[in-house]
Amino acid sequence: MVKPSYSSGFGGLGIAPGLLAAIGRLKFTEPTPIQRRSIPIGLEGKDLIGVAQTGTGKTLAFGIPMIQRLARLRGNGLVLLPTRELAVQVNEAIQAVGAQLGLRTAVLIGGAPEGPQKRAIEKKPRVIIATPGRLVDFLEQRVVNLANIQVLVLDEADRMLDMGFAPQINKILRVLPKDRQTMLFSATIPPEIVGLARQHMKLPINIEIAPSGTAAEKVVQEVFFIEKEAKTRLLQVLLAEYLGAVLVFTRTKHGARKLTRDVRAMGHAVAEIHSDRSLGQRREALEGFKTGKYRVLVATDIAARGIDVAGIELVVNYDLPTQTQDYVHRIGRTARAGMAGRAISFATFDQRSDIRDIEQLIHTGLSIKPVPALPHDKAPRKLPAFVIEKERAEKLRKPFGRPTKKITGRRARR
Structure with missing residues (x-):
């Protein structure tokens, strides 16, 4: 049997061979900084807070640990995120890696018919990807049960709070098992995020790829x-x-x-x-x-x-x-x-x-x-005019050439 060629870049992060093969088939060769630092911690089952900008590979940073841990656990995974579009794209990324391992997902989002989403829940998915509003609706209708959630991801947490989802998030967190892993990812860390982490996470490890508020490189x-x-x-x-x-x-x-x-x-x-x-x-x-x-x-x-x-x-x-x-x-x-x-x-x-x-x-x-x-x-x-004044002020602050030394003593009198 021909062995699959694993990506050497992902090979040293503790990822299982079957998952490495799936990653290799998707042509991912080198982990991004947030992936390189988050995946090993996530695989250990520890809580973490990842501060990184959009476009840095956050989905696989939490998706790979979630998929691998769920393969060994009896419980399920839950990903909370702010918008419908993001939910669809995160689902596509997780499916691309996990579907080859038989992972079933359900996407619960507002603005779409409830019927197909309820049928997806009936098929007992291992991972639920949801916006807070629709998930709370389903909780109140008793369509979904979160008692078996072992891995929770809060993706783009700062944006969820900006959009006013704090009450829904707190309602969801109250019904989740206390003994779970929580991974939180955010581009900024406002005080609300700090408070949420203090209340609902267990000694999270902070992974800061770029300081909070830093713009994307390049x-x-x-x-x-x-x-x-x-x-x-x-x-x-x-x-x-x-x-x-x-x-x-x-x-x-x-x-x-x-x-x-x-x-x-x-x-x-x-x-x-x-x-x-x-x-x-x-x-x-x-x-x-x-x-x-x-x-x-x-x-x-x-x-x-x-x-x-x-x-x-x-x-x-x-x-x-x-x-x-x-x-x-x-x-x-x-x-x-x-x-x-x-x-x-x-x-x-x-x-x-x-x-x-x-x-x-x-x-x-x-x-x-x-x-x-x-x-x-x-x-x-x-x-x-204010731009011209600003440029003039900046020029005045810059010295022209090397500063001259004041000559004193015998050399000055020559």
């Missing part, structure tokens, strides 16, 4: 200060300059609908995802964005949490996020898995404090770019 971050009515024309120029996949964030679903119409009028293939779109429409938009059917995807923050698409060249913050920490989640959609990417933000002149808040969060300054000539401009554009 993302070039820029900002244009521009009047609100000129944003669409600036986007038109950028879409002509950047020819790859572009993800555009708006603050509201109304703004997303309007901008989608504007981008379509420019001649670009564009789709939209926001709370007014059905689950089927969201899936079609995401799949079309992945395959290249749509070059531009316009999204709101809540809907965009499930976007896991490699090769996004540019992320545009058409509107700055309402919550500063959402900036990190947004720009993490580009430069995924070590690839390079660019994030451009549009800010109006009265949003300078918002930009400063973002810079404080990510511990770095954003490069302020001059607005190029736009269609229908009546006069050449100039940098805002």
Whole structure:
């Protein structure tokens, strides 16, 4: 019998041979930093808190330990996450590895018919992947029993709390067995996460791939200060300059609908995802964005949490996020898995404090770019006065050449 060729990168993490073979067949060769550090701890059954940005391989960081431990345990696994799209994508990733080992999953999400989800529960899945709202609904209907959960994952925990799911999460945690493993993953660690961990986790090991709030590596971050009515024309120029996949964030679903119409009028293939779109429409938009059917995807923050698409060249913050920490989640959609990417933000002149808040969060300054000539401009554009003053102040702080020593004593009198 020919032995499967295991990935040498994953081979030293304590992963079982059958699971290694499944990983190898999926062409995964080297674990990401969060995978390399989380998998061995997860396999030991210890609680852990992983701080890492989106696009760093978090799904397999918890998926591999969960699958392997459930193969030896009688209990089940539960993954809680913020959005329907993310639930579907996490399920696909876990199925890709676990289905070859006979792992059965069930996805419980709002916005989809309850019937098929209830039938999936009747088939006794080993792993439930759910959004908090739908899972609480099923608990209250006594459709699902969580008494046998041995491994719990809270994925994108900060976002779940941002979206107001704290009451549902606490209700779920109260009915789970105390003697379980909990793995929590988050891009930021606000005080609410600290409190949740203190109350519901057992001496968790902290794994911090990037400090909380750190932006994804290899993302070039820029900002244009521009009047609100000129944003669409600036986007038109950028879409002509950047020819790859572009993800555009708006603050509201109304703004997303309007901008989608504007981008379509420019001649670009564009789709939209926001709370007014059905689950089927969201899936079609995401799949079309992945395959290249749509070059531009316009999204709101809540809907965009499930976007896991490699090769996004540019992320545009058409509107700055309402919550500063959402900036990190947004720009993490580009430069995924070590690839390079660019994030451009549009800010109006009265949003300078918002930009400063973002810079404080990510511990770095954003490069302020001059607005190029736009269609229908009546006069050449100039940098805002406050930007010119900032640049002048920075130049004054920089010494020119080497500092000269003050010469004293005998040498001074020569």
